[in-house]
Amino acid sequence: MDATAHTSDTNPDGAVAPRLGTRFLVFPQPPYVPGYENPEVVWLAPSAGRIMAGPSDRRMYVADPLELKRPYAYPDLPPYAGGLHPPAEPDADGHFDHITPDSPAFLATHSFACARRVLDIFEGYVGRDIRWFFEPTLSRLEIIPHIVDWDNAQSGFGFLELGESEPERMASRFALNFDSVAHEMGHLILLSELGLLEGDGAGSEFFAYHEAIADFASLLGLLHFDTAVDRILRRTGGNLMINNELDRFAELSDERQIRSFNNSLRAGDVGSEVHDHSKPFAGGLFDCLIEVYQSLLFERGLSDLDPRRFSNLRQQLAPDMLEVKLRPSRTDYETKHFASKAALQEARDIVGESVVRSWRLLDPDDVTFETAAEAFLTAAERGRGRAYVEQFEDCMRWREILW
Structure with a gap:
């Protein structure tokens, strides 16, 4: 798009x-x-x-x-x-x-x-x-x-x-x-x-949800720049899943909004302050983006890393050994750069569309991260994200947003 x-x-x-x-x-x-x-x-x-x-x-x-x-x-x-x-x-x-x-x-x-x-x-x-x-x-x-x-x-x-x-x-x-x-x-x-709140927002997570979406708007916007997409992919060898999962993105990239999503926070790890409270959901959306991107790479023969098996591999190996096993070859990556770029742009739009079209299913006075996640899954099921709904659900469950 x-x-x-x-x-x-x-x-x-x-x-x-x-x-x-x-x-x-x-x-x-x-x-x-x-x-x-x-x-x-x-x-x-x-x-x-x-x-x-x-x-x-x-x-x-x-x-x-x-x-x-x-x-x-x-x-x-x-x-x-x-x-x-x-x-x-x-x-x-x-x-x-x-x-x-x-x-x-x-x-x-x-x-x-x-x-x-x-x-x-x-x-x-x-x-x-x-x-x-x-x-x-x-x-x-x-x-x-x-x-x-x-x-x-x-x-x-x-x-x-x-x-x-x-x-x-x-x-x-x-x-x-x-x-x-x-x-x-x-x-x-x-x-x-x-829409606007009719009440005072008590019992909803309206304000924290706003912060998560505002941050995600920055990420989506950044990924519409050729300069940024080229730099992110080339500096990571095209393998965003490994660097995100190992909390290494900050060491590889200066992209501030990408780095802000690089967290392992779950719902039980954050407090009630709206910016802090927003981080697990924002991180979950980033997880979904990376899942789609890595799935597209695997489906198109651009990577041998199947995201559906990555969690099992991660449980079997220590983080340093996992990184060695899955570290991409920069030389090999250069021949795949433009195909990888197309996959990231497609993943960006699949997740972005699902987020935006979920809003019609939400009530501002009753929105919680759980209802927002459910609406996101429903919108994905009705749109181009249908093939990835189970992966999206896994991401939100890992973040303790869904149970």
Whole structure:
């Protein structure tokens, strides 16, 4: 599934022309992470000319304040009423990839592109437009690309705003961090699709589930970048199961969101704080992704590691011996890279689609990780994940989410 899949528009003369989208430059990971110093060209779904100066389109817009702005807090909500910096302008063909990281307008184009790309991805999984939960009060999402002296990012009723604690230091700018933007977009999309609480959430795991899904949105987004997928696979020799199971991903990769899922936590290992409480379920989704990926490799003759037998092998060998036995050959891997990449992208979409389509089966006031896991399995059974339902169930049982 490609969120920027080609469709077509009609020219004034009646001829059908391909619709390729609009180009932007995006860092898959912040540019201070080794290997990600250069941005990647991405295509957003709206065709060239439909994203206007700002950038802005029918779903979201950037407002870049001239003066110091305080973060939004009720009753202070969009639209922003103060003075704004000049909007970022498209080139003559309607694209924005001429705005480079050394441009004052880059934070505006980068934050917009990150947010719009995540929306494109999730609308691809849903199969339709996602209506914002704050409509019709507000018709578009407002993006504030930088708030000085604020070390945070937040989203809420009609807004997504990104802080920078030290403007002169690149690492402090949340607008350059795709993971942060994707996480906040995950909250906004889930609120729009799952709905709002009618009560106080007592007895549900609504808030912890939100954190798990927001983190998973970052992972899905990251895996839509060629740069990131290439680096992850080449640095691990294509064998993500071994490195995940042995808790070695952190030593092999700088990909922060991948690393955040690298845990062996079960439901009984975490407390009630929502971020901590979310980790077993988020980890379970990552386990499911790796299961599908490794299954596809095995089915296509790209690996002799059958994931359905891996757990038995793991019980028979000590971790260091298991790693030696299953360590991939980098030389052998290079001939399989593009086939392995296709398998990972397919696994990404199978699990992503199952997660997103499970939301229609959940009630926000009654959602628990158990009901969320059951809805995920049902959605998988009804879709492209049907062949992997038993493996998904095993992953959730191992995490003590299902019994």
